[in-house]
Amino acid sequence: MWNKEAAINFVRHNAYPHATGYCARAVTAAIEHGGVSLHHDNAKNMGKYLVLAGFREVYGNPVKGDVAIIQPYTGGNAAGHMAIFDGHYWWSDFKQEHGVYPGPGYRKSQPSYKLYRHN
Incomplete structure (x- = not known):
């Protein structure tokens, strides 16, 4: 059973003060802490696994517990x-x-992204 509060609390308490390059690891761990394997x-590939x-x-606008998957940008x-x-x-790894x-690179390039929400 999905518990978005548990996932959010986990990611907040385990975040670093800055990016570490391990966003997928951090968010996946939070989602799993929220009860979803x-x-x-x-x-960039996690969307299909979120759907599964x-x-x-x-x-539209994100709501609490939504997950964003952002594609890479050149460079x-x-x-x-x-x-x-x-x-x-x-929240990701920070x-x-x-x-x-x-x-700043993402904000300048604005690559495509998708939002995912658990039912």
Whole structure:
């Protein structure tokens, strides 16, 4: 049973003060702490595994517990990015102070991303 509060609490308490390059590992661990098992892969590939685990792609404004899968941008991390929304901030391996895009390269390039929500 999905417990988004447990997932969010886990990611908040285990976040680093800055990016470490392990966003998918951090968010996957949080989701698993929230009661949903996931296959482990690069962030850019996690959408299909979220769907298999009961999440669905959604559109519009994010709500608490939503997960973003962001594709890589030229010159950035080839693995892409993954983050979970707590209702105010996006969290990955760190607290993202500037929205869904985790850093200046992402904010400048604005690669495509998809949002996923557990039913």
